[in-house]
Amino acid sequence: MTAHLSRRTLLGLVGAGAGAYLLTGCGDGESGDPDAPQAVNWWHIQNTEPMLPVWAAMAQEYQGAHPNVTVEIQPLENEAFKAKLTTATQAGSPPDLFQSWGGGLLKQQVDAGLVKDLTDDVRPWIGGLLPAAVQPFTVDGKIYGVPFDVGMVGFWYNKDLFASAGVTAAPTSWAGVLDAVRRLKAAGTVPIALAGKEKWPAHYYWAYLAMRIGGLGALQQAAKDNNFETPDFVAAGDRLKELVDLQPFQKGFLGADYSSPDGQAATMGNGRAAMELMGQWAPSVQASASTGRKGLGDKLGFFPFPAVDGGKGSASEAFGGGNGFAVGKDAPAATVDFLKALLTADNQRRAARTGAVLPTVRDATDAISDPNNKIVAATLASATGFQLYLDQAYPPAVGQQVNDSVAELIAGSKTPAQIVKDITTVAKSQ
Incomplete structure (x- = not known):
C-alpha cells in the first residue's frame, strides 16, 4: 500500500495527518481490573472522511457504556x-x-514479544469473520490481530475516458492493458495515475505480473528460498518495462504522493487520468482528494488484473490484504473488549456504508452498497488463491527492497535482472 496500502492502501486514507483526539472518560491509567479506570491508546490511519468520524463515534459510544x-x-x-x-x-x-x-511485520512484532496473543480472547467470535481475512493475522496457528477490512487490488477506470479513446471493454489480458494505454495516449488522455514517490503503489504492478506469470507458487517459493533471481520474476520486470516504455503515467509522477491534492488519487478523482491500480479503498480516497470531494461517481468502473499470455497464474487469483488491529503487549484489559465492539456486525455495517471498508464480518456484507465494491467483494469471494501485498507478506526489509527496486525499474535506473538480484541479496541477509 505498505501498502501499499501499500499501506497500504490496504493502506492509508487521504490527509496530512491529524492530532490526537482525546475522547474523555472518567479516569486514566491501566489495570487488569475491568472496573478500574483504563486508558486505551488507539492509533489508526483512517485520518479523514469518511472513516475518521465513524471511528470517533464508535469510541464515544463505547465510553458511554464503559465510563471507566x-x-x-x-x-x-x-x-x-x-x-x-x-x-x-x-x-x-x-x-x-x-x-x-x-504478514511479515506482524511476525516480527510477535517474535519480539510486542503484541498480545489474542487467540483465546477472540475465540468466541472470530468464527464470524471471513477466514481469508484472518489468515494474514495468524502466526504459527495463533491469532495476533483482527481485520476490520478485506479486499483486493485491481484496476479502477474512468468509463468516459475509456469510451472517448475507443476502449469499449475492460482488458482481459496484459496485452489488452498495453493496447488500452496506446489508445488512451492517442486520444490525448493520461492513461495511468501513479504515486511514484511513495513506491508502494508501483509494487502492485510487479507483484501482480509475477503472480500471473509464475503463479502463487512462484511467490511462495521465493519466500522459502530467499531467491527472486528466477525467470518468472525477471519476466515480470520485462512486462512492467513494456508498460513503462509507453510513458503511461501523469507528468511528475515520480514526485507524486498518493493522497495529496495533486497526487495519484486526486488525479483519478478529478478525471485527469483514465485508470489506477489500487485497492478497494480507491473510490473513497479519490472522492476525498478530488476537487469538491465528489470523485467520479458512476463514471468509475473496476476490473481485475488480467491474465498474462503464457503465464502459469490464473486471473482468478487475487492480490491484496486487509486493514486490521493488533494489541500492544501492555494494553489494558478493556482494549480487547473495545476491539470486539468495533467488530460487531452493526458497527461493521456502519463502516461498510461509508464505502471505504469491505467488512470482514460475514453478517455485515449485506451493507455493501457501492456497485464497484460489490464487484470487488464478489471477485474476492470467488478467488482461487490469495496473495498478501509483498511489502507486507515478506519481512519488512525485503518488502522495502521490493518497493525500492520496482521504483528504480520504473524510473529507468535498474533493469529487471538487476532488481531481482538486489531483492535476493536483501532476502538472503535476513
Whole structure:
C-alpha cells in the first residue's frame, strides 16, 4: 500500500495527518481490573472522511457504556503512522491498539514479544469473520490481530475516458492493458495515475505480473528460498518495462504522493487520468482528494488484473490484504473488549456504508452498497488463491527492497535482472 496500502492502501486514507483526539472518560491509567479506570491508546490511519468520524463515534459510544474507559485516538497518515510505529516498537512501547496489515511485520512484532496473543480472547467470535481475512493475522496457528477490512487490488477506470479513446471493454489480458494505454495516449488522455514517490503503489504492478506469470507458487517459493533471481520474476520486470516504455503515467509522477491534492488519487478523482491500480479503498480516497470531494461517481468502473499470455497464474487469483488491529503487549484489559465492539456486525455495517471498508464480518456484507465494491467483494469471494501485498507478506526489509527496486525499474535506473538480484541479496541477509 505498505501498502501499499501499500499501506497500504490496504493502506492509508487521504490527509496530512491529524492530532490526537482525546475522547474523555472518567479516569486514566491501566489495570487488569475491568472496573478500574483504563486508558486505551488507539492509533489508526483512517485520518479523514469518511472513516475518521465513524471511528470517533464508535469510541464515544463505547465510553458511554464503559465510563471507566478513556480512548485516546491518534489518527495518522499512512507513511507517518509507519514511521511513528517503528519508533515506538523499537523503544519496546507499542500503542495499546494499532493499525496492522499482518504478514511479515506482524511476525516480527510477535517474535519480539510486542503484541498480545489474542487467540483465546477472540475465540468466541472470530468464527464470524471471513477466514481469508484472518489468515494474514495468524502466526504459527495463533491469532495476533483482527481485520476490520478485506479486499483486493485491481484496476479502477474512468468509463468516459475509456469510451472517448475507443476502449469499449475492460482488458482481459496484459496485452489488452498495453493496447488500452496506446489508445488512451492517442486520444490525448493520461492513461495511468501513479504515486511514484511513495513506491508502494508501483509494487502492485510487479507483484501482480509475477503472480500471473509464475503463479502463487512462484511467490511462495521465493519466500522459502530467499531467491527472486528466477525467470518468472525477471519476466515480470520485462512486462512492467513494456508498460513503462509507453510513458503511461501523469507528468511528475515520480514526485507524486498518493493522497495529496495533486497526487495519484486526486488525479483519478478529478478525471485527469483514465485508470489506477489500487485497492478497494480507491473510490473513497479519490472522492476525498478530488476537487469538491465528489470523485467520479458512476463514471468509475473496476476490473481485475488480467491474465498474462503464457503465464502459469490464473486471473482468478487475487492480490491484496486487509486493514486490521493488533494489541500492544501492555494494553489494558478493556482494549480487547473495545476491539470486539468495533467488530460487531452493526458497527461493521456502519463502516461498510461509508464505502471505504469491505467488512470482514460475514453478517455485515449485506451493507455493501457501492456497485464497484460489490464487484470487488464478489471477485474476492470467488478467488482461487490469495496473495498478501509483498511489502507486507515478506519481512519488512525485503518488502522495502521490493518497493525500492520496482521504483528504480520504473524510473529507468535498474533493469529487471538487476532488481531481482538486489531483492535476493536483501532476502538472503535476513
